[in-house]
Amino acid sequence: MNEAVQGVAGRDSDRRNQFISENLRRVFLMIYRIVGNVADAQDLTQEAFIKALQREEQLKDSEKAAHWLSRIATNTAIDFLRRHGRAQFTTVDDLPSPLTSPRSDDPEAQVLEAEGHAYWEDGLRLLTPRERLALILRDVEDVPADEVARRLGCSKATVRSHIANARVKMRRYIEGRRR
Numbered sequence: 001m002n003e004a005v006q007g008v009a010g011r012d013s014d015r016r017n018q019f020i021s022e023n024l025r026r027v028f029l030m031i032y033r034i035v036g037n038v039a040d041a042q043d044l045t046q047e048a049f050i051k052a053l054q055r056e057e058q059l060k061d062s063e064k065a066a067h068w069l070s071r072i073a074t075n076t077a078i079d080f081l082r083r084h085g086r087a088q089f090t091t092v093d094d095l096p097s098p099l100t101s102p103r104s105d106d107p108e109a110q111v112l113e114a115e116g117h118a119y120w121e122d123g124l125r126l127l128t129p130r131e132r133l134a135l136i137l138r139d140v141e142d143v144p145a146d147e148v149a150r151r152l153g154c155s156k157a158t159v160r161s162h163i164a165n166a167r168v169k170m171r172r173y174i175e176g177r178r179r
Contacts, residue, residue, distance in 0.1 A: 019062070
């Protein structure tokens, strides 16, 4: 009996570790884009995973679990912004190496990916926290507008306004960089 319990516990541990490794980078980057601060994003990522792992029954279906984790992560970041207001910004260079590992082995592709990431992060700094959150949830995470409104605690019209303002600011930023 004791061996059977240990076997089940081992499988649960493996499932938790796999869940974390499959989602860590995505969740961290999502939270970082919302709060704009590496140290806070690291803490909030850990907090989001702790919340998710407290309800292991939700982890059985990996696709639903990833969506559920995204909701936990964005809500954790939103709660943080509500508690602390605008976060302080740091550079992406401060990220720990496992989270910044390039997706390609080609050095040229790595440089282009890093430049694109830095360009995106610079543009996000121009946005208010609510604009940044609305834009990331809607355009990056593909969350429906009504869900974004629910998470932000505002109307769909306000979400559309935040997104429109964010897109205008990003467009101006891109045009300014091209000159």
